[in-house]
Amino acid sequence: MRRFCFRIFRQVGVPEQDAAIAADVLVAADLRGIPSHGVARLRGLYVSRLQSGVIAACPQTRIVSETPATALLDGGAGLGHPIACRAMQLAIAKAQDVGAGFVAVRNSNHFGIAGYYAMMALEHGCVGMCMTNTNRWTVPTFGRNPILGTNPLAVAAPAGKERPFVLDMATAIVPIGKLEVYDRLNKQIPLGWATDEQGLPTDDPGLVLRNAQHSSGGLLPLGGAGEESGGHKGYGLAAWVDIFSAMFSGAMYADMLYPREADGTPRESLVGHFFGAWRVNAFRPLADFQAGMDDLLQRLRNSPTAAGQERIYVAGEKEYEETEHRLLHGIPVPPVVMQDLIALGEEHGVRLE
């Protein structure tokens, strides 16, 4: 699957190294059990935009500014994955040098799963962080229209015997892909995930998806509608991610991402990202940090379960187990996705082996 994605990217003009990175990030999403960010998006999010030139296949990327602990990169409107990978490498190199490193990226595109880049820090004895802004889907607390993206943030911290802690979460309650799944199954969504065009909670996923075309209603931030259950906190987190992704970098933000021409044709996406790395032994010995992490994660996992529950997870654990299972048994790809991949391969003379 990785080879197939690589060859498709190559066929639409992406340089070898960039194609390898993008293919690896896409397949990593499928391995981790996040198909909404995996190969199913190969055509829609990337190939069709590369073909129309909205995403530059061979972008002119550059370092705009730099200090010992920070840098700002311009992604040249290229694929998000390669510039994100380089930004995170630069953040890690700065962390090796001065203890911590942060790299903002502007003029980029969708980069897949945020967790991938945060996790790059782990093998370097660093804690990693990654954020990105995204297409507008989320309504602010007490608001009617989607002004913010689902704006994910990811944090990865190394452990010792335990698997690393990997938090990779959208700041909306659910991603838009989940509404599409419910809509296909003709199922109602729980009240509290999304709002209608009045800004009121709705259980109709199709309504939310249709309204999105004229940008009214949308997803609710983590914590739900209003303030009673902390919706203003999820809204605050989404705004935080937008600020770090766009204000440090000069990328677009809020409802100005993924602009379109009057006729609906997509223009350059102008997405922003933010990457961070903290070198653990700049603070204290890595072995001490790892031993503490093992103990913390075990205290959480081994604590008594609520009535009717069998198991307590820690962030990233399900995804590690999913990856191990899929590496052994393969990635399940729905027929409709497989047909599209085969067709995409035929269009570009690449066979899905």
Add this chain to the structure above:
Amino acid sequence: MRRFCFRIFRQVGVPEQDAAIAADVLVAADLRGIPSHGVARLRGLYVSRLQSGVIAACPQTRIVSETPATALLDGGAGLGHPIACRAMQLAIAKAQDVGAGFVAVRNSNHFGIAGYYAMMALEHGCVGMCMTNTNRWTVPTFGRNPILGTNPLAVAAPAGKERPFVLDMATAIVPIGKLEVYDRLNKQIPLGWATDEQGLPTDDPGLVLRNAQHSSGGLLPLGGAGEESGGHKGYGLAAWVDIFSAMFSGAMYADMLYPREADGTPRESLVGHFFGAWRVNAFRPLADFQAGMDDLLQRLRNSPTAAGQERIYVAGEKEYEETEHRLLHGIPVPPVVMQDLIALGEEHGVRLE
């Protein structure tokens, strides 16, 4: 009120500069409309612990390790506020030097509101961040017992004409103080804020508070019970804050904070904090950042409201308005708190003017 707190701290042996900082942070909480972290806690959280020696009045603080962008401080079991203030100043100084600075603190105590320290970055052209772990109150997703604290995180970012963005949030849905308020009023809490000793949602705040004494049941993380509304995300955020507060610093974590002797006597709290500062113009000119912030905040505030709503806020806005109002009209202090403060003053020969 600030002078009163200052003199009380002085009377129990706190050095002048430390007493001034602690008094300022306490009153700042009341000004911002967060009485649960204000003068109402003067006796319980601080003075009684200073008197019993659980908090060291004149702590031996020290820098344990340092790199250009990082440092680790030992708070010497002193008050949290002064060491937090110094840690944030050090983070800002490092940001001035190399673009970003991060300071972890161990062996500390309750430091009041996290937002206070994040906001210190604003006047230096920096974005500030602050986290701390706290007494265990929060149950992990699918768990029965409180293993994590309400673990707040705060982020402050400067704007231009607009007020700064200040997100200051516990990672539990509500603070424990809110349950105390409902309990005093004999009101039910919404199902979803907290769980009973079986780990199941309850609407009885008194039950939750009583159970806390033997550490079963507790507050639910942002997102609520289970995973349907994203409770695992709030749980992940709470764990993130614990990792940054304790693993970088070597502080205590999870259910090991605020330990007690067998007879219930408190021992040293061993709280950990984490502070960060990013210098804006290490990335791009401050004026550009501020103009972008103004536009982002206006896009949020000026977007259409949901049916029945009058106004959309941005993070920190309510607290700024509350501060302006209270500076003009005074801080409302409930009679029971005022009586306790007067009594505290009498015990220490300090008159509440």
